[in-house]
Amino acid sequence: MNSVELLQTLVRIPSVNPDGDPDSPHSGELEMATYLRDLLQSWGFAIHLEEVLPNRPNLIARAPGPDTRPRLLLGPHLDTVGVTGMSIDPFAAEIRDDKVWGRGTSDTKGPMAAMLMGLYQNRERLHQLPVAIDFVGFMGEESHQPGSIHFARHHAEEYDFALVGEPTSLQLVHTTKGSLWATLESHGQAAHASQPQLGENAIIKLTEALHQLDGEFRALLASFTHPILEATTLNIGTISGGTRPNIVPDFARAQIDIRFTPSLHEAGGARALLQEFLASNELPLSISSCKEAPPMEVPADHFWMKKIQDTHPGSKAVGAPWFSDAAHLNVAGLDAICIGPGSIDQAHTADEFISINALEDGVDWFTKFIAEL
Numbered sequence: 580m581n582s583v584e585l586l587q588t589l590v591r592i593p594s595v596n597p598d599g600d601p602d603s604p605h606s607g608e609l610e611m612a613t614y615l616r617d618l619l620q621s622w623g624f625a626i627h628l629e630e631v632l633p634n635r636p637n638l639i640a641r642a643p644g645p646d647t648r649p650r651l652l653l654g655p656h657l658d659t660v661g662v663t664g665m666s667i668d669p670f671a672a673e674i675r676d677d678k679v680w681g682r683g684t685s686d687t688k689g690p691m692a693a694m695l696m697g698l699y700q701n702r703e704r705l706h707q708l709p710v711a712i713d714f715v716g717f718m719g720e721e722s723h724q725p726g727s728i729h730f731a732r733h734h735a736e737e738y739d740f741a742l743v744g745e746p747t748s749l750q751l752v753h754t755t756k757g758s759l760w761a762t763l764e765s766h767g768q769a770a771h772a773s774q775p776q777l778g779e780n781a782i783i784k785l786t787e788a789l790h791q792l793d794g795e796f797r798a799l800l801a802s803f804t805h806p807i808l809e810a811t812t813l814n815i816g817t818i819s820g821g822t823r824p825n826i827v828p829d830f831a832r833a834q835i836d837i838r839f840t841p842s843l844h845e846a847g848g849a850r851a852l853l854q855e856f857l858a859s860n861e862l863p864l865s866i867s868s869c870k871e872a873p874p875m876e877v878p879a880d881h882f883w884m885k886k887i888q889d890t891h892p893g894s895k896a897v898g899a900p901w902f903s904d905a906a907h908l909n910v911a912g913l914d915a916i917c918i919g920p921g922s923i924d925q926a927h928t929a930d931e932f933i934s935i936n937a938l939e940d941g942v943d944w945f946t947k948f949i950a951e952l
Contacts, residue, residue, distance in 0.1 A: 580699055582942045583679060583935060586692040587672035588614070590681040593659075597635075598722035600661035605670070608657040608718040612638040615657075615716055618695070622702045624714065631718055631729045638716035639734070644706030650737055651883075652713045653698070653945070654727075655691035655744025655919070656720030656904060659683040666929045678932040686926035689933040690744035690919025690941060691716075697945025710952050713738075717904045723870050727904035731911035738913050740883040743905040746921035746933070747897070749944050753884060753916045754898040755906060756808050757874035759837040759849040763788075763864045765820075769829040778827030782820045785831040788862040789815055792835070796856050803843035807898035808874075811839040811849070832867070838900050841874045875906040877914050884916070890951050891944060899923070920944070 592614055593605030600606055615638050616626045623643035628636040638657065642650075659682050662669035669682035683689075698705065698714060705712060717726035745752065765785040770778025793815065800811040813835060820831025839849045846852075850869050857864055877884065879896040888894060901923065905915035920941025921933040 580696070582692055582696045582938055583674070585695060586679055586684065586689060586933070586938060589688040589692055590672040590679070590683050591670050593670055594657055594683070595661050596658040596719065596721040598719070600663065603661060605662065607634060608716075609634045609636065611657045612636050612716060612718070615640070615714075619714060622699065623705070629729070631726050635718045637718055637726045637730055638714075639730075640714040642705050642711045642713050644708070644711060646711070648709060648711045649739045650711045650713055652715045652738055652741045653694040653744065654715040654717060654741055654904060654915075655687045655694060656717040656726070658719060658721050659686065659688070660721050660927050664929055665931075674935075677936065678934050679938065680930065680932045682931055684925070684933040685746045685921040685931050686923070687744050687746060687919065689921040689938055690746060693920050693938060693941030693945050694744055696942040697949050700942075700946040701949045704950070708949070708952050712949055712952070720904050724872060724904055724907055727907040731907050731913060735908060735911035735913040741905065741908050741913055741915035743903055743908070743915050743917045744919045745903055745917040746919050746923050746926055747899070747917050748922055748937075749891075749894055749918065749920055749940060750897045751884060751887060751894050751916050751918055752899045753879060753881075753896050754805070754807055754841070754876040755874060755902055755917070756811070756838040756840060756900045757844055757849065757906065758872045758902040759839065759853070760870045761835050761837070761850070761853060761866055762868045763833050763835065764867045765831045765864055767827065767829045770827040772825040772827060775827050778829070781828045781831040784863045785818070785820065785833060788864050789818075789833055791860060791862060792856075795860075796853075799852070799856065800837065800839070800843070800849075803840050803846065805840040805842060805898070808840050808900060811837065811843050812900070813837050839874065841876050844874050872902045873906045873910050875909040875915070877909065877916055881914060883914065887948065890948055894918070894944075
């Protein structure tokens with residue numbers, strides 16, 4: 580088996596997250612999970628497709644050998660972000676300039692291919708290792724992580740440690756920020772635009788409140804810091820409202836993204852702080868929906884962190900501002916870090932790629948890690 584050919588096969592199986600692109604004919608993780616089921620089964624793994632949402636399963640592949648051993652898992656996610664606006668064929672997996680191009684090459688089918696090749700290279704010894712190395716493919720990571728949440732709830736206690744597949748340039752991401760996506764709404768009174776004084780403009784109410792959030796609230800968030808992750812941040816990502824230019828708008832909406840440090844999580848969380856700020860400043864906004872993913876922090880001197888670095892001294896403990904499935908595993912008590920070849924700078928881009936050298940370095944990394952267990 581060739582690592583580049585394996586990655587090309589993975590990229591050519593579309594698995595766009597349907598939450599972000601529900602009308603796409605390329606959405607859903609089932610085909611990807613089915614391909615991996617057949618592949619890993621041929622290597623002696625015991626496979627279970629655990630449906631989390633209709634036709635959207637997690638894949639759980641248990642390594643051959645005794646069940647009494649400690650268990651680790653290699654856990655990339657099965658889904659990708661959407662392909663609208665890409666400047667390359669997202670599913671061609673073209674090889675050009677010593678790179679493989681396409682959706683997921685970096686995030687996170689490149690890391691997935693490296694993990695799989697590490698298992699393949701060690702397939703004759705997996706049943707004899709003192710530690711069982713399972714492979715878990717999580718559905719839904721690109722939208723609120725229902726796959727890892729479900730897995731953590733039902734299986735976290737079965738494992739000692741997890742290596743979650745993300746493009747980290749083979750560095751050990753042991754701490755990450757949490758994420759809060761909140762939808763804020765304002766309401767007004769519709770009126771004819773020729774007599775705007777008879778109405779109440781919801782867009783103006785919203786934008787004035789957002790200006791306060793972008794100033795005072797942003798400064799408040801920035802006071803929650805971390806020695807590696809630095810400050811908590813705020814992004815106002817979308818805004819919409821009204822129906823026609825000749826009608827005073829009675830409704831407006833904005834979506835914000837807060838990336839917060841463990842210190843804010845320990846102080847009650849970003850959602851509670853946002854609610855408190857809106858109330859104390861009497862801002863005319865309501866929170867209509869809220870999705871919060873936790874931060875994570877595995878101690879840099881953790882047993883498995885040190886063991887990994889004994890095998891790979893070049894892999895340093897680092898932090899990242901993004902969230903991943905690893906955070907939900909940690910919340911459930913399963914210590915987990917993120918690791919994989921490729922750069923996060925290529926993730927979600929219009930011309931996503933991974934260099935073949937980076938992919939091969941990832942294969943070598945996982946092959947050696949498993950072999951030296």
